[in-house]
Structure formats: C-alpha cells, structure tokens
Amino acid sequence: MSYADNFKKMKPGLDFGQAVAEADRCLLCHEPPCSTACPANTQPGTFIRKLRMKNITGAIRTIKENNILGGACGVLCPTARLCEKECSATGIGRPIEIGKIQRFLVEQSWERNLNLFDTPNPRNEKIAVVGSGPGGLSCAAELAKKGFPVTVFEARPEPGGVLRYGVVSYRFDLDFLEKELGDVKSLGVEFKCNTRIEGDRGAEKLLENGYSAVFLAPGLWGAMRLAPEKEPSEGLFTSVEYLAALRDGRLEEIASQVEGKTVAVIGGGSVAMDCIESAAKLGAEDVYLVYRRSWMQMPAEEDERIESLEAGVHYLLLNQPTGYRTDEKNRLTGLKMVRTRLGESDDSGRRRPEVIPESEWTLDAVMVIEAIGNRAESDSSRWYPNVDVDDKLLIKADPETGTTSTPGIFAGGDIVRGPALVVNAVQDGKLAAKAIQEYLKE
Ligand SMILES: Cc1cc2nc3c(=O)[nH]c(=O)nc-3n(C[C@H](O)[C@H](O)[C@H](O)COP(=O)(O)OP(=O)(O)OC[C@H]3O[C@@H](n4cnc5c(N)ncnc54)[C@H](O)[C@@H]3O)c2cc1C
Ligand code: SF4
Structure with missing residues (x-):
C-alpha cells in the first residue's frame, strides 16, 4: 500500500x-x-x-x-x-x-435512493450564484427548490469549494462529496465550472445580462504570507496551494517530495492541523508544527491537537518564523526562527508573543507550509466595485439577509464572515435565498 x-x-x-x-x-x-x-x-x-x-x-x-x-x-x-x-x-x-x-x-x-423534494412550479427569474462552496450550494439548492432557474459559476474545474480543494480527503472523500453534490444537481441547479467571474464589474454584469439576483460566495482563496526577505523557489507552499495539490491530482507528486523528509508547518489553527497530519500520513520522517504562542492559545480544536501528537508530530511552540534558508539553487533547506515568550494580552485577549533577543536559530527542513490564515483574493473587489467591503476585503452584508450595498447582489459564507465553518456558510446561503425571494417580490 x-x-x-x-x-x-x-x-x-x-x-x-x-x-x-x-x-x-x-x-x-x-x-x-x-x-x-x-x-x-x-x-x-x-x-x-x-x-x-x-x-x-x-x-x-x-x-x-x-x-x-x-x-x-x-x-x-x-x-x-x-x-x-x-x-x-x-x-x-x-x-x-x-x-x-x-x-x-x-x-x-x-x-435508499430517496426522492426527497417535490417538483416546484417553475419561476422565470434567473439567479446567478458565484462560487460552489457550501454557501453557494446551499443558496442554489434553496432557490431551485422554489422553482427558480439557478446557475452556479465556479472558477475551478469542479464544484465543491473547500470541500473539494481544501479539506483533506481522508476527512471528507470524493465519493461522499459527489453524492451530496448529486442532491443539489437533482434539483436542477446548473453548474458552469472553469468560469471565473472577473473583470470590471463582473458581478454587476450578471444583473445586466438577464439574472434577476446574484449571490456572491467566492470564499477566501488568498493566503496570508510570512513575507520573508527571500522566498525559496522550491519547497515552500501556502496551505491553500499544498491542500489543493493533495486533491487535484498532484498527491503522488507531493508524496514524493515529503516521504522520508523533514516538513515544518507554520500556524496554530485547524488548517495547520490538516497540513501536519497529511504530511505525516505522506511518510514525512519528521513533521514540526511551529507556533509563536503557547498550547493553550492555539485556535485549533483540542482533540485535533492531541491526535496530531499521537501521530508523532513535534510541536515547536513559542517560536516565531522569520525567514527561510536556501541552497545555491534557492531551494529551501531550513526555516529561520526566533524564540518568543508571552507578554501582556493583546486586542484578541491572548497574551502577546514577545521576541527573546539573540535567540535566532534554524530548523533543517526541505518543505515548509505556511498555514497562517486565508484571506480574500487580492483582486476580488474589482469584479464587484460597488459592493462595500471592509479593510480586509470582506464584503459588508446584513447577517440576517446577505443584502449588500448593491441592490440585487447578496453575499455570504467566508467572504462575509472571514474564516468560519461549513455550517455557517450553509446558513448564510439559506438566509440569502429567502431574502432574494423577498427582493424579487418587491
Ligand atoms: C483546509 C480547510 C479545512 C476546513 N475544515 C473545516 C471543517 O472540518 N469543518 C468546518 O465546518 N469547516 C471547515 N473549514 C471551513 C469551511 O470549509 C469554510 O468555512 C466554507 O467552505 C466556506 O464556504 P464558502 O461557500 O463561503 O466558500 P468556499 O468553500 O471557499 O467556496 C468558494 C468557491 O468560490 C469559487 N470562486 C472564488 N472566486 C470565484 C470567482 N471570481 N468566480 C467563480 N468562482 C469563484 C472558489 O473556487 C470556490 O470553489 C475548513 C477550511 C479550510 C480552508
Ligand atoms: S434530545 Fe438532543 S439534547 Fe436531548 S438527549 Fe437527545 S440528543 Fe441530547
């Protein structure tokens, strides 16, 4: 095997x-x-x-x-x-x-091959959904159940969002995803994959091109970066790139890079947990989790952390990465760090990590995965310039309805909340579907 x-x-x-x-x-x-x-x-x-x-x-x-x-x-x-x-x-x-x-x-x-939904009376108003993650799927399904023709536009080759290109497959496999997508498709929802909504006013043009309302759920596919002084050409991944590679046909390629080697993952959240566990399963000799605060302050669920310890992952807590060491061909050979200690509490209520002077050191590693947070893709607000966003490019939308500053454009999921849960995106999709029906009545 x-x-x-x-x-x-x-x-x-x-x-x-x-x-x-x-x-x-x-x-x-x-x-x-x-x-x-x-x-x-x-x-x-x-x-x-x-x-x-x-x-x-x-x-x-x-x-x-x-x-x-x-x-x-x-x-x-x-x-x-x-x-x-x-x-x-x-x-x-x-x-x-x-x-x-x-x-x-x-x-x-x-x-049991159950047919759960009655055929609704067809409606004329076409609805566009941007993004086929949990938020988009939920909104599309709710509206299709009411008889609206719904088209989901998806930038990537297949639908599912993080469920397909993020969460590791041993936690959520393809077979299960396809069956659940089958339930959405059976409602008559149309999918246009490999179709990125972009360009000047891309979202608003959907309204001009015959769609009566638009639901935006593009998620967070940009990665926060460590921004080192020098980036290696080989061996450095963001969690977005690494996890997508495990699920888009490059699993064997990644496995060959990891097997028998030392891998370091930077971060303390659930995404970092998926990265360390998968690297261990791919046969890495040593997997290090590098986090600048302490165990008690890690955002990842405690059971996930304990499982990773049982899988043999080493925790380098109170260590802050500062950059990368590379060889003459600019291939990654190590992760540079400084040690930290906890100081006063910051705005998040957690004690702030303070750098310990003259504590620099380097961990030998051939692969580093930065799992320090997802954010909106940098060009996102360009295709909805009249939809208000905050300083992190998250869309400002009413939490009860998904209504944005542009009439006819609704939004939900991670692009509104920031990194959240599948169940939150599902709820946003449901609430927006309801609000879209009200909007169309008006
Ligand atoms: C690695 C990882 C593991 C996670 N594990 C869990 C977990 O175990 N449990 C849990 O509850 N939550 C988990 N989450 C969080 C959860 O997956 C997200 O909260 C949820 O997927 C958000 O759904 P969404 O519909 O907002 O966006 P996404 O799932 O991100 O989907 C957005 C979709 O929009 C597409 N898109 C983006 N821009 C465009 C465009 N311009 N045009 C067309 N399409 C576009 C993207 O390709 C993507 O398919 C995890 C997140 C990550 C990253
Ligand atoms: S009804 Fe809900 S809360 Fe009560 S015992 Fe059953 S699962 Fe638990």
Missing part, C-alpha cells in the same frame, strides 16, 4: 445497529437543547426521535429539507462545541453522537 492510499477514503460511519443504539441513548428531551444549538437550524431532537420510531425517511427529511449539505455537516461540524455541547445526556454520561447519526441518515438517503 502506498502513502497515497491513506488519502482515498474517510473512515466508515455508523452502521444501522450502531446508529440505532446511539439514538436509543437519547433522552428525547421535551425542548431539546441540541436543536437550538445548530447554526443552520437543524433539529437533532426531531430526527433522533424519528430514528427511534424507525421512521428513517422522516428522519432524513428533517435533515435534508433544512440543509442540503446535511451529510457534509454531519462529517465536518465541530459538534463538540455546537449541538453535542448542549446535549442533556452529558450530565449522565457522554453526549449523544449527533454528527455521526446525522451522517448515517444522509448515507441512508443515498442507499
């Missing part, structure tokens, strides 16, 4: 017996706190009750009618800090594994 085989499939979910046994632990709360904790308004209290009654179709409907990406959320949501955090069963033992039950039910809908 090659290292690349580790990436093909995600771990299997619950089988029928396991899902029913887990549902049997549910206390069937009268006013389920789990149901108020979901940012996309999913009702675990209801679908678990239906599963208990062996009403599988009803349980699936409860999930999918509310969230067309119910499967993705079941797999990827950090449930420990959402619905499961509120679960009443926690007081007795451990919380009900709501995410796993949700995934099981969505997989059942595919196994």
Whole structure:
C-alpha cells in the first residue's frame, strides 16, 4: 500500500445497529437543547426521535429539507462545541453522537435512493450564484427548490469549494462529496465550472445580462504570507496551494517530495492541523508544527491537537518564523526562527508573543507550509466595485439577509464572515435565498 492510499477514503460511519443504539441513548428531551444549538437550524431532537420510531425517511427529511449539505455537516461540524455541547445526556454520561447519526441518515438517503423534494412550479427569474462552496450550494439548492432557474459559476474545474480543494480527503472523500453534490444537481441547479467571474464589474454584469439576483460566495482563496526577505523557489507552499495539490491530482507528486523528509508547518489553527497530519500520513520522517504562542492559545480544536501528537508530530511552540534558508539553487533547506515568550494580552485577549533577543536559530527542513490564515483574493473587489467591503476585503452584508450595498447582489459564507465553518456558510446561503425571494417580490 502506498502513502497515497491513506488519502482515498474517510473512515466508515455508523452502521444501522450502531446508529440505532446511539439514538436509543437519547433522552428525547421535551425542548431539546441540541436543536437550538445548530447554526443552520437543524433539529437533532426531531430526527433522533424519528430514528427511534424507525421512521428513517422522516428522519432524513428533517435533515435534508433544512440543509442540503446535511451529510457534509454531519462529517465536518465541530459538534463538540455546537449541538453535542448542549446535549442533556452529558450530565449522565457522554453526549449523544449527533454528527455521526446525522451522517448515517444522509448515507441512508443515498442507499435508499430517496426522492426527497417535490417538483416546484417553475419561476422565470434567473439567479446567478458565484462560487460552489457550501454557501453557494446551499443558496442554489434553496432557490431551485422554489422553482427558480439557478446557475452556479465556479472558477475551478469542479464544484465543491473547500470541500473539494481544501479539506483533506481522508476527512471528507470524493465519493461522499459527489453524492451530496448529486442532491443539489437533482434539483436542477446548473453548474458552469472553469468560469471565473472577473473583470470590471463582473458581478454587476450578471444583473445586466438577464439574472434577476446574484449571490456572491467566492470564499477566501488568498493566503496570508510570512513575507520573508527571500522566498525559496522550491519547497515552500501556502496551505491553500499544498491542500489543493493533495486533491487535484498532484498527491503522488507531493508524496514524493515529503516521504522520508523533514516538513515544518507554520500556524496554530485547524488548517495547520490538516497540513501536519497529511504530511505525516505522506511518510514525512519528521513533521514540526511551529507556533509563536503557547498550547493553550492555539485556535485549533483540542482533540485535533492531541491526535496530531499521537501521530508523532513535534510541536515547536513559542517560536516565531522569520525567514527561510536556501541552497545555491534557492531551494529551501531550513526555516529561520526566533524564540518568543508571552507578554501582556493583546486586542484578541491572548497574551502577546514577545521576541527573546539573540535567540535566532534554524530548523533543517526541505518543505515548509505556511498555514497562517486565508484571506480574500487580492483582486476580488474589482469584479464587484460597488459592493462595500471592509479593510480586509470582506464584503459588508446584513447577517440576517446577505443584502449588500448593491441592490440585487447578496453575499455570504467566508467572504462575509472571514474564516468560519461549513455550517455557517450553509446558513448564510439559506438566509440569502429567502431574502432574494423577498427582493424579487418587491
Ligand atoms: C483546509 C480547510 C479545512 C476546513 N475544515 C473545516 C471543517 O472540518 N469543518 C468546518 O465546518 N469547516 C471547515 N473549514 C471551513 C469551511 O470549509 C469554510 O468555512 C466554507 O467552505 C466556506 O464556504 P464558502 O461557500 O463561503 O466558500 P468556499 O468553500 O471557499 O467556496 C468558494 C468557491 O468560490 C469559487 N470562486 C472564488 N472566486 C470565484 C470567482 N471570481 N468566480 C467563480 N468562482 C469563484 C472558489 O473556487 C470556490 O470553489 C475548513 C477550511 C479550510 C480552508
Ligand atoms: S439534547 Fe441530547 S438527549 Fe436531548 S434530545 Fe438532543 S440528543 Fe437527545
């Protein structure tokens, strides 16, 4: 088995017996706190009750009618800090594994080939959606369910956004993604891939060219950079480039660069976790996580961090990268750093890392991945110049409706919130779909 085989499939979910046994632990709360904790308004209290009654179709409907990406959320949501955090069963033992039950039910809908949605009365007003990540897919599905002809414009060769070109495949595999995309396509949503909306007023031209409303969900595909004095020509990746390469056919190529070598990843968030874990799975000899603050201040989920330690990743905390060492051909040979200590709290409420004088050192490494944050692509606001953005190029939109400063243009997902979650983008898409219908009535 090659290292690349580790990436093909995600771990299997619950089988029928396991899902029913887990549902049997549910206390069937009268006013389920789990149901108020979901940012996309999913009702675990209801679908678990239906599963208990062996009403599988009803349980699936409860999930999918509310969230067309119910499967993705079941797999990827950090449930420990959402619905499961509120679960009443926690007081007795451990919380009900709501995410796993949700995934099981969505997989059942595919196994049973259920037709979940009625054919709506067709509407004439065409809607354009820019971006096929969770936000765009959710908005497109909601509007298609109401009979609107929806076209999703996607810059990349295939739809899915971060679900396809970001999250590593052993956490969310292609087969699962294609099935969930199939649910969106079955509603009649049209996809135009390899079609980047760009140029002068690109988004507004959609309105001039026959679309009655536009939903912008292009996400954050620019990478924050360390901005070293000298960039190597080989061995340096941003997390955006590296993770996309693992999923766009270059997995073997990356594996050959990593196997048996030392890899350093800069960053302390969940994206950095995907980078270190995948590098370890690709057979790197040593993987270092470099973070300028301490363990307690890392934004990544604690269970992810513990898993990475179990996978043998070395943590270089309180170290701040300053640049790269290269050989005579400008190939990366090391990561230069200074040590830090924690000082007073900064605006984020976390203690600020302070550089320790004369503590410079260099870690030998042939590959470094910068995972220090995603941001809007630098040219993004050029194709919607009349839509107000903030100083980080995030679109200013009403959080309840996605309404922007330009009539007919709505926005949601990461391009509005900054880096967030799949479930947040799903909710933005739903809210905008509702607001678009109101706008068209007016
Ligand atoms: C590596 C990684 C791992 C993550 N893991 C998790 C996780 O485990 N759980 C979780 O809940 N969240 C996770 N997230 C966050 C989550 O994926 C995002 O919050 C979510 O995908 C945002 O959805 P979106 O629709 O706003 O944008 P995206 O998913 O970014 O999709 C935007 C789409 O728009 C396209 N596009 C951009 N510009 C244009 C243009 N001009 N014309 C046409 N198309 C365009 C892009 O190609 C892309 O396909 C992760 C994020 C990353 C980066
Ligand atoms: S809070 Fe927990 S125990 Fe109560 S209904 Fe939800 S899953 Fe069941």
